[in-house]
Amino acid sequence: MSITVSNISKSYKSVKALENISFNVKEGELFGLIGPDGSGKTTLFRILTTLLIANEGSATVADFDVVADYKKIRNNVGYMPGKFSLYQDLTIEENLEFFATIFGTTIEENYDLIKDIYVQIEPFKDRRAGKLSGGMKQKLALCCALIHKPKVLFLDEPTTGVDPVSRKEFWEMLKRLQQKGITILVSTPYMDEAALCDRIALIQDGKILQIDTPQAIVKHYPKQIFNVRANNTYQLINSLKAYEHNHSVYPFGEFVHYTDKRADFEREDLIQYLESENLSDIEIEKTLPTIEDTFMELAK
């Protein structure tokens, strides 16, 4: 096991940040922590990267205990905090060299690991980190986290505030790193990224709701979801919420995801109801649940 977490709890004064969290991450796995802001993801990362000590429970990273062997962990993990935290007044190259030196290695030694990523930012290597775009900062931070060839990589919301193209590229990079045998624990508030992980844990208010592969999590969704569309989306949502048989109503892109309480749901009933609410151009189609739907259902 690359990461084991058992019964970890942590509270800040009166606020419980984590409650009895347990999970395991296998070696070479890409594991996602999916949850909204404030759900405790960063606290968990800080405990696993030895920056914070849990109130209860124990955890190991790369077979080292996070409390007793914290020094060994620091040699074996790469951590990329959610907030860009490299030296803004150093250039790309200087930052990389600096972190390589602290870890007692050189850029050349592990160059093959970062090569794919580094070549993308190499043209700007004399530019100061503070002057880089969000996507480039991300790549630099990843390079710095990888420079000492860590066994486990912790990425705390790496794609927050990054454009969609860079996000997609970033996940492709993670996939390639995973093939090189690095265990990756990544957190994200974006549900669409969850599908790219091997396994995910849905986390909310410091508790884990479910842990499974993205496909299995979606399969567990108990209801049939319908995409509903009409001429006035706002009124549509209000009307659906007022509908006596509704189970859940969430806006989802251009549609509204709707589930019904009844087992024998008839599309015509709903269309009639919505027409009586002065909506037109009504479309109702069956659709497959996504992780977001599952999360909303579990978080209810």
Added chain:
Amino acid sequence: MLPIIFVLPILQLVILSNAATFEVKNIKFGYIDNDHTSTSRALVEKFNASTYFNVLTDFPSEALASASMLKGEVDVLLQIPHYFERDLQKEKQNKLGVTINAIDGAAAGVENVYVKQIVQRFNQNIKVNLLQVSDKQIQPITIETIPLFWYNKTLNYKTFMVPGILVLLVTMITLFLSGMNIVREKEIGTLEQINVTPIKKSQFIIGKLFPFWVIGMGLLTVGLILAKVIFNVPMLGSLPLMYLYTSIYILVILGIGLFISNFTDTQQQAMFIAWFFTVIFILMSGLFTPIESMPKWAQTLTEFNPIRYFVEVMRMVMLKGSGFNDILPQLLKTALYAFIMNGLAVWSYKKTN
């Protein structure tokens, strides 16, 4: 932040108003009595009775007295000549030598006036005692004092202030820079990244503080050059000694800076606390107001003030030409201070919380 805004200024108001006094009191007074008669003893008794003078020592020789003044143990030295009483009775007049440590020109002026007043009053008493009724004609008796201002003959205040202000600049810049530096890393988040690396506490701290140590030494160099070129401040003592002391002194300041930054979360807080301590340190350092004039409790407080020692040492070495042995007490206290502050700072700096 709220307690910092309200508590610290109130503390400053209470402490500083009481301690930072411009009065000249508790003057360290020594004398050489070459006469040993009742008159000379009566004169010394006058000084003893005065609240302004602390009569400390009776020196057997001039050499010992001078050495003591060099060490800063005595600020005013009264020399009573041989046959003081006899000459007074015979010639009705006499002269007293007064040597005043004039590094602080303003205080020296005030001290001179005090000495004159006491001697004048002594003159009047002596008329009654020494002149017997047989003297029909009352001749005025006069004892004159001849002041000699040491270390700063012309009472030039720049000579006094420049070494002190140099101390102040070195202190403020190194304290503020070091105090804010690690807090800045906390603010922008780089500290978190550093903390997960295997870098050792001591390596990190030395790496952070060493540049400021160099800056502090650089500032001293620039300051000394300017003091010589612009103000022509005398530099009697040895430069290496000044650098030796400063190199230890800056360690104290860096330790304090690091300590502050460990307990603050923002640069604003760090700045505020650093400023609070600098103001107290400066006003209680003897830079502007003599420490001897402060109330007893405030004098005790100044024992914990590193700037006090630095001011003392700089003035002693630059203006008096004191040597290694003269400044040894200050040097040892500063070294101890440096050790304690840096120990506390390293101990309170945590990579995990």
